Amino acid sequence: MSATPSNPSRWQFFRTFLRDGKIASVVPTSPRAVVQVCRPLDFSRPLNVVELGPGNGAFTRYLLSQMTADSRVLAVDLNPTFVATLNAWHDPRLTVVQDSAEHLSELLSARGFPPADAAISGIPFSFFPGHRQEAIMRQVAAALKPGGVFIVYQFSPQVGAHLRVVFPRVVARRVWPNLPPLSVYEATR
Numbered sequence: 001m002s003a004t005p006s007n008p009s010r011w012q013f014f015r016t017f018l019r020d021g022k023i024a025s026v027v028p029t030s031p032r033a034v035v036q037v038c039r040p041l042d043f044s045r046p047l048n049v050v051e052l053g054p055g056n057g058a059f060t061r062y063l064l065s066q067m068t069a070d071s072r073v074l075a076v077d078l079n080p081t082f083v084a085t086l087n088a089w090h091d092p093r094l095t096v097v098q099d100s101a102e103h104l105s106e107l108l109s110a111r112g113f114p115p116a117d118a119a120i121s122g123i124p125f126s127f128f129p130g131h132r133q134e135a136i137m138r139q140v141a142a143a144l145k146p147g148g149v150f151i152v153y154q155f156s157p158q159v160g161a162h163l164r165v166v167f168p169r170v171v172a173r174r175v176w177p178n179l180p181p182l183s184v185y186e187a188t189r
């Protein structure tokens with residue numbers, strides 16, 4: 001039986017931000033922005049989704065609320081407080097791993113996660129040098145089915161140039177109902 005995930009706590013997020021220099025945001029992404037960022041996803045069919053940097057679940061919660069019963073999410077975050085929060089939901093569709101997105105290929109193959117329809121990332125790519133950003137992106141590309149989409153939301157637009165090195169097609173857009181507004185990229189394999 002899964003616990004119904006509540007709205008992500010802004011206070012928990014802020015406290016965790018104060019303790020952890022890799023969070024990169026003081027509050028979770030706004031619910032309206034989450035819906036707009038997830039626009040490319042077709043929830044009417046089963047989806048296998050990889051989520052990088054779920055934090056305390058702003059996107060995870062929305063994904064689980066929209067997905068079919070046979071969909072799956074594998075979420076990877078470095079922060080133990082956030083990982084514990086998501087694990088407390090006990091949703092059988094959700095696997096949460098405390099690790100770095102830099103180890104994505106090993107994490108997926110160790111768990112037998114199927115080729116993904118989509119990946120979605122809020123990790124702060126700008127904290128990494130370019131070659132490490134592209135190494136993560138290559139692992140995401142390898143995890144996706146042909147035609148699968150990698151959705152990246154960031155405050156900084158610098159990630160677009162690196163996505164274009166790895167993915168043949170990248171479309172950029174802005175999502176405004178968030179403070180600050182988000183740069184969103186849809187990279188297709």
Ligand SMILES: C[S@@+](CC[C@H](N)C(=O)[O-])C[C@H]1O[C@@H](n2cnc3c(N)ncnc32)[C@H](O)[C@@H]1O
Pocket residue numbers: 022023024025027028029052053054055056057058059076077078079082099100101102122123124
């Ligand atoms: C800007 S927050 C986004 C949180 C949440 N997705 C949201 O939109 O509210 C970035 C998240 O990425 C995580 N993170 C940072 N570096 C990471 C890495 N190398 N691997 C996995 N997660 C990472 C942080 O712990 C944090 O939870």
